[in-house]
Amino acid sequence: MLNYVKLEATRMLRNKRYIIFVVAFPVGFYLLYSNLWGSQVDEATGVEASVILMVSMAAYGALAASIMSTAVPWSQERQSGWLRQLQITPLPSWMIIATKMISALLLVLPALLLVVLAAVITQHVSLTPGEWATLIPVMWVGTIPFAALGLIIGSLVPPDTAQPLAIIGMFGLALLGGLWFPVDMLPQVMRTIAHALPSYDYASIGWEIVAGHTPPGPAVAGILGWAVVLCGLAIYAYRRATVRA
Amino acid sequence: MNAIALTDVSKSYGEILAVDGLNLTMEPGRTVALLGPNGAGKSTTINMLLGLIRPTAGRIQVFGRTPDEAVARGDIGAMLQEGTLIPELTVRELVDFIRRLYPDPLPLDHVLQMADLTDLSSRRTDKLSGGQTQRVRFALAIAGAPRLLVLDEPTAAMDVESRRAFWGSMRSYAARGHTVLFATHYLEEADENSDRVIVVAGGRVVADGTAAEIKAGVGGSSVGFSLGGQSSACLDALPGVTGVEILSGAVTLRTTDVDATVEALYRKTTLDVRNLQIHGADLEDAFLALTQPAEA
Known part of the structure; x- marks a missing residue:
């Protein structure tokens, strides 16, 4: 299994789409935005924009990584016959999807950590050791629902459809989740939708941590709920995709 | 096992x-x-x-x-x-x-x-x-x-x-x-x-x-050679042969057993065999022959 995880990680790190969307985009936008508005201070919490932006862009990078490393590659593997090649080896079927999930989580780390690194280096963002120790693991594990969503897309549709769906899913979740601009700027209806999304829960946990609060209960419950539902669906979709008729 | x-x-x-x-x-x-x-x-x-x-x-x-x-x-x-x-x-x-x-x-x-x-x-x-x-x-x-x-x-x-x-x-x-x-x-x-x-x-x-x-079961193989002016009298008696065609001095033998036919051609006839050519059973013929009885 370690062998398989290594293979998946190697291939994605050589994938241009992954590098551009996942690594270059969030870091690039962080540098841009933090230079424009980084020194503004949020009135409600007293937290500098450079810190909030760090959470937002790290969240976007992590979300993008988890969807982009799952949906399209997985759909392509199903269609190209690579899945069949794996099915006729001793590799157990459950290990294929487990590996996909683990690899996706591993591939979230570069996106997450590079934005944090950029924030620390260019904007001298500093948090207490306790805040760092909560923020990074929470933002890491919090991508599970998104990786599951990517796997669902990859299991259900062919690559031609998976590509736009993954991109819509990624930007839709990022925009409505408030990662690009505050959700409060949206009309009421959109705001209600936004609050129900896992990306909003995900990012707000991050924002609360950097504001020195404990992660809010509803957001944690929200993301856990999404994780359970989407993982369940991912397993169902995977079974459906690999059923031996 | x-x-x-x-x-x-x-x-x-x-x-x-x-x-x-x-x-x-x-x-x-x-x-x-x-x-x-x-x-x-x-x-x-x-x-x-x-x-x-x-x-x-x-x-x-x-x-x-x-x-x-x-x-x-x-x-x-x-x-x-x-x-x-x-x-x-x-x-x-x-x-x-x-x-x-x-x-x-x-x-x-x-x-x-x-x-x-x-x-x-x-x-x-x-x-x-x-x-x-x-x-x-x-x-x-x-x-x-x-x-x-x-x-x-x-x-x-x-x-x-x-x-x-x-x-x-x-x-x-x-x-x-x-x-x-x-x-x-x-x-x-x-x-x-x-x-x-x-x-x-x-x-x-x-x-x-x-x-x-x-x-052999299909009987689609053939043996061909140049006969020139020699007699074709004994060709249809060779082992395995199911048909003989002669066209301007070139013979084509249909056979169910190429090995036996060729061996006999050299050993049991006095013919001067030139330009010997062997063709395997044609795939389409083979399948037609094999699938037709199954469908009948």
Whole structure:
């Protein structure tokens, strides 16, 4: 299994789409935005924009990584016959999807950590050791629902459809989740939708941590709920995709 | 114990019966060709052997186990009809990955050598030609040193040169005592590379034996030579001959036994035989001959 995880990680790190969307985009936008508005201070919490932006862009990078490393590659593997090649080896079927999930989580780390690194280096963002120790693991594990969503897309549709769906899913979740601009700027209806999304829960946990609060209960419950539902669906979709008729 | 045993195996897709009560057994260590026209049920049979699809009825055993168990134990390696590789990886990385999934694989360098990939091992798989890709897929099939190697129309995308090299690799794998089953619709390939040919048509076995036996059964082979001005009197009495045609001094003998006919031609006649030519049974003739009685 370690062998398989290594293979998946190697291939994605050589994938241009992954590098551009996942690594270059969030870091690039962080540098841009933090230079424009980084020194503004949020009135409600007293937290500098450079810190909030760090959470937002790290969240976007992590979300993008988890969807982009799952949906399209997985759909392509199903269609190209690579899945069949794996099915006729001793590799157990459950290990294929487990590996996909683990690899996706591993591939979230570069996106997450590079934005944090950029924030620390260019904007001298500093948090207490306790805040760092909560923020990074929470933002890491919090991508599970998104990786599951990517796997669902990859299991259900062919690559031609998976590509736009993954991109819509990624930007839709990022925009409505408030990662690009505050959700409060949206009309009421959109705001209600936004609050129900896992990306909003995900990012707000991050924002609360950097504001020195404990992660809010509803957001944690929200993301856990999404994780359970989407993982369940991912397993169902995977079974459906690999059923031996 | 048989390497493969299929008992009354059927597979239907809705109304269409792809495999129709197939019975066949195959001893270990043999190289067997599954010969048949497109739509004969070859791929369906192979996919059932690999556990990729389930038979509608009947029982399949691979080394005395279910296909799923045999796959899980690493007893089977296969090259399926379609399958692209992971573009971002090199040949070596890919082959080594598959190899390590098996409990008792071949050494990596050995696999690369057998598939003639040593010089290409550090190349990305999306930079390979069609023939080279097929070689990688062959390497993936043998990497785990499976007892049973299954190849589904492996040379479909290859040119003549690649085909020859490919069958050489296959024979060297078979020579190590492994069992090989390959599907093809080329009679020549079945003839040259197997020691037993199972002909399937319409989802059933219509002939089973050595390539020579099957061609003899079809009676489609012919022996031709220049007769010049010599007498053709005794030609239709030669062993195996079923028909004689003479066209401006060129003879064509239809025969059910090429070896016996040619031997007799040289030993038992006083003819001066020139420009001897032997043609195997024509594939289409063979299938027409074999499938018609089955349908009648």
